[in-house]
Amino acid sequence: MFDSHCHLTDERLRGDVAGVLARARAVGVTGVVSIASDAEDGAAANELARSFPDVWSTAGIHPHAAGDAIAADRELVEDLITRPRVVALGETGLDYYYDTAPRSLQCELFAWHLEHSARTGLPTVVHSRDAEVDTAAVMREANRNATGVLHCFSAGKLLFDTALELDWYVSFGGMVTFKNFAGHDFLRAVPSHRLLLETDSPYLAPVPMRGKQNEPAYVAYICAAAAALRGVSADELGRVTDENARRFYRLASFT
Numbered sequence: 134m135f136d137s138h139c140h141l142t143d144e145r146l147r148g149d150v151a152g153v154l155a156r157a158r159a160v161g162v163t164g165v166v167s168i169a170s171d172a173e174d175g176a177a178a179n180e181l182a183r184s185f186p187d188v189w190s191t192a193g194i195h196p197h198a199a200g201d202a203i204a205a206d207r208e209l210v211e212d213l214i215t216r217p218r219v220v221a222l223g224e225t226g227l228d229y230y231y232d233t234a235p236r237s238l239q240c241e242l243f244a245w246h247l248e249h250s251a252r253t254g255l256p257t258v259v260h261s262r263d264a265e266v267d268t269a270a271v272m273r274e275a276n277r278n279a280t281g282v283l284h285c286f287s288a289g290k291l292l293f294d295t296a297l298e299l300d301w302y303v304s305f306g307g308m309v310t311f312k313n314f315a316g317h318d319f320l321r322a323v324p325s326h327r328l329l330l331e332t333d334s335p336y337l338a339p340v341p342m343r344g345k346q347n348e349p350a351y352v353a354y355i356c357a358a359a360a361a362l363r364g365v366s367a368d369e370l371g372r373v374t375d376e377n378a379r380r381f382y383r384l385a386s387f388t
Contacts, residue, residue: 134162134356134371135378136349137304138224138258138284138331141167141188142177145335145346154185157349163375165349166191166382168224168258168284171198172206175213182218189382191258193223199242200234207245214255220382222246223258224284227271230263239264240271247275256302256381257281261288269295282381285333286316293319297327302381304329307339307347310358320362329381330355330374 136157141150157165164187169175175192182190192213194202213219225246227239243259250257259281261268265288272281272295282302283292296303303323308314330352332339338347339354353367360370379385 134160134330134352135375136162136165136332136334136352137282137329137374137378137381138168138306139165139334139349140170140336141165141181142169142174143335146348147177147181150181150185153348153350154187157352158187160350160353161371162349162352163187164189164378164384166220166378169193169213170195170224171202172209172213175210175219179213179216179219189218189220189384191221191223192219193221193225193246193258194242195224196226196228196239196243196260197231197233199239202242211249214249214253219255220384221256221258222250222253223281224260225257226260227264227268228260228262229267236264236267240267243268243271244275247271247279247281250280251276251278254278254383256383259283260285261292265289265292268292272296272299272301282329284331285337286319293322297324300327302327302329302377304331305355305359306331306333307337307343307351307355309355309362310340311343317362320359325373326377328359328374329378330359330370 167178178190182188285306334347357367360367
């Protein structure tokens with residue numbers, strides 16, 4: 134299995150990264166990508182990635198941080214994506230639920246990440262909440278060489294169809310274990326070669342760990358639930374999504 138999206142630099146995990154990774158390895162997790170929330174977080178994530186052989190990192194500015202981002206933050210992201218073990222841009226995207234930054238700025242910054250994706254060949258990790266129409270529009274307006282994944286997917290048909298039409302990936306996390314999860318049909322419909330699994334830890338712990346601090350080892354629960362919904366074995370889905378994550382992040386190209 135592979136945890137394609139977690140936040141090892143979060144204060145709830147960073148004090149025990151070695152232990153977190155050891156517990157993940159013990160259940161069969163072969164690698165994790167630590168996702169950046171802002172430019173400085175990207176630098177911290179890269180330090181971790183350079184310290185552990187089964188960790189990689191990203192560089193980007195989350196929509197929650199868009200309002201506070203300055204030119205120096207963009208310059209740092211541009212520098213980070215040239216460094217070893219930085220395998221993607223993001224996370225970026227749009228969040229109209231919290232609306233912590235002007236929507237026009239969120240859209241502009243999202244498009245900026247996609248421009249760099251098209252230029253560098255690095256994929257983009259995308260967050261979208263209550264912003265399905267605009268997320269799809271920015272994706273469609275981008276250079277077709279830009280690639281990405283809709284992380285922790287919880288949107289509707291418009292965004293799902295847009296992702297598949299553009300040959301993007303779709304990722305599912307702990308919500309697939311919730312009784313009120315409304316995305317069963319989307320999880321079943323994702324082509325097997327476009328599906329990723331993630332924990333988004335320390336957030337969104339899956340059942341039976343609901344209410345506890347999430348960590349990469351718990352991708353095993355997500356894999357089991359997703360496999361049951363897709364009618365395949367957990368071992369098979371773990372293998373497939375591990376291969377998908379390595380292909381999506383082009384890990385064979387990084388050391």
